Amino acid sequence: MSFKVPRGTQDILPGESEKWQKIEGIMRHLCHVYRYPELRTPMFESTELFQRGVGDSTDIVQKEMYTFEDRGGRSLTLRPEGTASISRSYVEHKMYGYADQPVKVSYLGPMFRYERSQKGRYRQFVQFGVEAIGSKDPAVDAEVIELAMRVYQEAGLKHLKLVINSLGDKEVRDAHRDALIAHFEPHIGEFCADCQKRLQQNPLRILDCKVDAANPLIEQAPQLTNYLNEESAAYFDQVKKYLDALGIDYVVDPNLVRGLDYYNHTAFEIMSTAEGFGAITTLCGGGRYNGLVEEIGGPESPGIGFGMSIERLLLALEAEEVALNIENDLDLFIVAMDEDAKLKAVELTSSFRVKGIATEIDYAGRKMKAQMKAADRLNAKYVIVLGGSELEEQAANVKNMETGDQEKVPFHDLVNYLLAHK
Incomplete structure (x- = not known):
């Protein structure tokens, strides 16, 4: 179903x-x-x-x-x-x-x-x-x-x-109401069933009828402004x-x-x-x-x-073909090469998000090339690739996806670096 x-x-x-x-x-x-x-x-x-x-x-x-x-x-x-x-x-x-x-x-x-x-x-x-x-x-x-x-x-x-x-x-509307009833009553049979009910309930609503909008009697109806x-x-x-x-x-x-x-x-x-x-x-x-x-x-x-x-x-x-300025940028995508790197990626991702840095990682078990394509589709500003050497050195290359430039940054300084380059 x-x-x-x-x-x-x-x-x-x-x-x-x-x-x-x-x-x-x-x-x-x-x-x-x-x-x-x-x-x-x-x-x-x-x-x-x-x-x-x-x-x-x-x-x-x-x-x-x-x-x-x-x-x-x-x-x-x-x-x-x-x-x-x-x-x-x-x-x-x-x-x-x-x-x-x-x-x-x-x-x-x-x-x-x-x-x-x-x-x-x-x-x-x-x-x-x-x-x-x-x-x-x-x-x-x-x-x-x-x-x-x-x-x-x-x-x-x-x-x-x-x-x-x-x-x-109220005084104005009562006077106008009486004038509308006198105007529409002789011809009310020409109007829809709703308007026929409105004649006594609230004749002002006849003027707002979508079904009978083209009826010339609506155009000729007494105008409320004349009764003010x-x-x-x-x-x-x-x-x-x-x-x-x-x-x-x-x-x-x-x-x-x-x-x-x-x-x-x-x-x-x-x-x-x-x-x-x-x-x-x-x-x-x-x-x-x-x-x-x-x-x-x-x-x-x-x-x-x-x-x-x-x-x-x-x-x-x-x-009007107006495009709203939507702020939905992804600051960083972390590519993890293996399970040890994934563990570090999860830790880093949390520390970045706490500081307001929009960060994403892969949850589909994809290879490095597929993860890089995902980062590109998400329009990530920066990408970090984590593998064995990065874990050993406690530093990673931060790649600018727009220029292709890379800069090696120690893990302990990544937050400050990314905040400075947002």
């Missing part, structure tokens, strides 16, 4: 995993600079958390969640996104009582959604995100957007487009001013709504404009979610954040 990786998942093999580590390193460095320390939450939570936090009308809750019942009869769900879990942790640990607000955190880990698997979209995917909870300052919105942009720029992407919109406050009250419009203007001050280019798209129920005020997406990237251009999405913390039992604590897929970031790098 043969086994294969489950559909919608992938093995990330050596050679690829180094790229992931490089990207994750960029993310962690920027989170340190921007002061977003990591918060780690469980990979499964109470199902009700996502129903209340993400929203019953979303595709995630209705179609995509991996939900199961444990032995105690409790309904649990593998996390489909990060914000609800972070908000739950914020409430549970009473972070709203911290002296310094907003509480800024980051997360990085696997998420799970049962959706049609395709290139760059998996049922288990790795998401990086940040959340800033406890402030309604529009400057925080600009900071979060800048951080997301910096991740892509630091990774080497150049073909980026930032799209922003305001979803307004004075407070919401002023807030959005401040966000744009801060983005202008940061030198961040953006496009205002009145039809940008985002797919989760908890968003309000600022919403944004970062897209790839690289040729050949694919039909789905979104790399990252986020926005403000004032009211989410209250929805799950906490006090009034406005927040903003984003989530981005590492898989799609790597696809964008591939589309």
